[in-house]
Ligand SMILES: CC(=O)SCCNC(=O)CCNC(=O)[C@H](O)C(C)(C)COP(=O)(O)OP(=O)(O)OC[C@H]1O[C@@H](n2cnc3c(N)ncnc32)[C@H](O)[C@@H]1OP(=O)(O)O
């Protein structure tokens with residue numbers, strides 16, 4: 001086993017910074033959302049890409065969900081070398097045994113057990129008392145522990161659970177052998193200050209807290225999944241569960257690329273590192289879009305087409321003087337490129353720069369004239385290509401040339 005991948009070996013201490021483990025659940029929580037399911041072949045392709053990206057743990061699926069998911073987890077477990085491979089299981093023997101079997105070939109294996117702890121879920125979903133929840137969790141952890149290298153226990157709906165009861169469930173989970181304790185915000189309900197307070201409380205009140213790793217798993221129902229994940233890290237979480245492009249149940253999970261680049265870009269603020277090869281973020285995002293057939297929204301942070309694109313003249317002028325005026329990350333650090341898109345909002349500086357790139361010599365008078373034609377064209381056309389510019393210049397230089405007329409019509 002590679003100690004660097006083992007949850008129990010890295011005691012949590014937010015005050016001294018350290019390494020945050022990236023637990024990718026694109027292939028489990030991500031694929032649970034309508035429209036995102038992946039078959040075994042798609043999962044294997046994504047798993048290889050996630051390994052290249054440098055994630056620490058890949059949650060490959062839920063083996064009890066279907067024969068194909070069992071096969072996908074088993075194949076990923078057999079094939080991948082570096083990351084820990086995790087499989088989800090309810091606290092039921094059938095799920096645990098199935099997960100254990102699927103993970104048999106893995107170099108580093110983890111069963112991820114979950115059981116609801118909030119009053120609402122205890123009463124309406126499980127119909128179990130507090131003590132029954134504790135007993136079921138403990139016996140499931142013991143069973144799982146015999147099958148794999150390590151066990152993660154998730155208290156489903158943790159952030160709506162009474163803190164003292166949650167601390168008790170987690171304390172028993174540690175005694176039973178869990179080495180990672182995940183407190184998910186299952187329904188994306190809390191705010192950053194609330195999740196910070198919960199993780200601080202848990203680290204102070206769980207018996208054996210110093211021997212385990214605390215993990216955050218945040219959903220985006222109120223658009224706070226990434227902010228909440230970062231707040232949990234500030235409170236000592238050293239594993240975070242996230243997905244490529246933020247896909248996942250309902251409004252999704254915390255987007256891996258956003259969490260990682262926030263930690264990277266604001267490193268002095270958070271004082272932690274990840275093992276992510278950030279240059280692989282963009283290609284991995286695009287691969288997911290390809291295998292699921294779900295395009296990435298243009299304005300998506302980090303990996304959307306517009307994340308490093310500038311059309312406004314004032315911004316383009318700033319970018320041409322110093323890219324730091326309008327970009328806080330280097331696009332090449334996430335595997336993307338900057339683009340200055342010419343359109344309705346562009347100004348003379350960007351137009352001149354593009355014309356010079358196209359090897360036109362542009363004096364002020366030419367620029368003024370061509371700029372006027374360019375602006376009229378943008379009222380009819382959303383973006384302007386190099387061919388359009390060549391035609392505009394041709395019309396300017398050869399007013400009687402017929403090819404240029406098409407541009408104006
Ligand atoms: C927060 C999360 O994301 S949890 C993960 C959710 N993901 C999924 O559900 C995807 C995969 N799921 C499936 O394919 C199916 O739900 C299966 C195969 C796991 C189970 O199917 P079924 O046996 O038909 O049960 P169904 O899904 O209708 O109901 C859930 C059952 O699990 C029980 N259950 C729910 N959570 C847990 C848990 N953590 N531990 C033990 N039992 C649980 C429910 O009480 C219910 O039990 P019941 O059948 O005795 O009433």
Ligand SMILES: CC(C)C(=O)C(=O)O
Nearest residue numbers: 114154156157184186
């Ligand atoms: C299984 C758990 C971690 C989960 O997905 C959730 O609570 O959202």
